[in-house]
Amino acid sequence: MPLYKTIVPNSQTTVKIWKINESYDDLIKDITLKPNSLERVLGMKSELHQRGFLSVRHLLAEFGYEDADLFYDENGKPHLKDGKKISITHSFNFSAVIVSDLIIGIDIEKQRNKISIIAHKFIDYEFDYLNESESYYINKLTIIWCVKESLYKLFCTPGLSFKQHCLVIPFAMEDDDTIAWIDYEEKKYRYNINFLEFEGFTCAYAIA
Known part of the structure; x- marks a missing residue:
């Protein structure tokens, strides 16, 4: 099975990443889906999305779920029946699940140059330390996007803005962690962030 990587950032938290090599038929034959999940996956128009959805179910099995x-x-945030916290992500041929006793969020994104075109939509404060001529500019933008997406999943509050409410503290590419803040409705929330890169993808996860 293509379990790509397991990360244990602390005693209460585990991250598992899956590299999606299997076909749709191979992914669906070994798992049991609830009727609404089966209906959902059968209704997906893209096989890439179907395989991403099913790979997440295989990751759940790796956790024993x-x-x-x-x-x-009602906000679309995933939960586990045993009360543990969970966050889910998939992008192209990678998926990931983080499970913890703590409040968490995770995101994976493919590194693509077109992120620079939309940077102004999700970055404000961070432009102060970004350098467009830097060789790692696209990588840094992707890390910032992943961090803010993980914060969004963690906070799961309608109206939260990547640009206005989420701040990522300066970091170096050789680092693997940073700090991020959510500044929302006159309250500030601090989160520990870890990030990593692999095979042209970026993953970041936030832990409260």
Whole structure:
């Protein structure tokens, strides 16, 4: 099975990353899906999305869970029936799940030059320390996006803005961690961030 990487950032938290090599048929044959999950996956128009969805169910199995143990609230945030916290992500041929006793969020994104075109939509404060001529500019933009997406998943509050409410403290590419803040409705929330790069992808996860 293509379990790509397991990370244990602390005693209460585990991250598992899956490299999606299997076909749709191979992914679906070994798992049991709830009726609404099966309906959802069959309704997906893209096989890439189907395989991403199914790979997440295989990651759940790596944690000892089944699809039936997972449910979503009215804001679309995933939860586990045993009360542990979970966050889920997939991008192209990678997916990841983080499970913890703590409040967490995770995101994976493919590193692509076109992120520079939309940078102004999700970056404000961070432009103060970014340098467009730097060789790692796209990598840094992707890290910042992943951090803010993980914060969004963690906070899961309608109206939260990447640009206005999420701040990523300066970091160096040789680092693997930083600090991020959510500044929302006159309250500030501090989060520890870890990030890593692999095979042209970036992953970041936030831990409260």
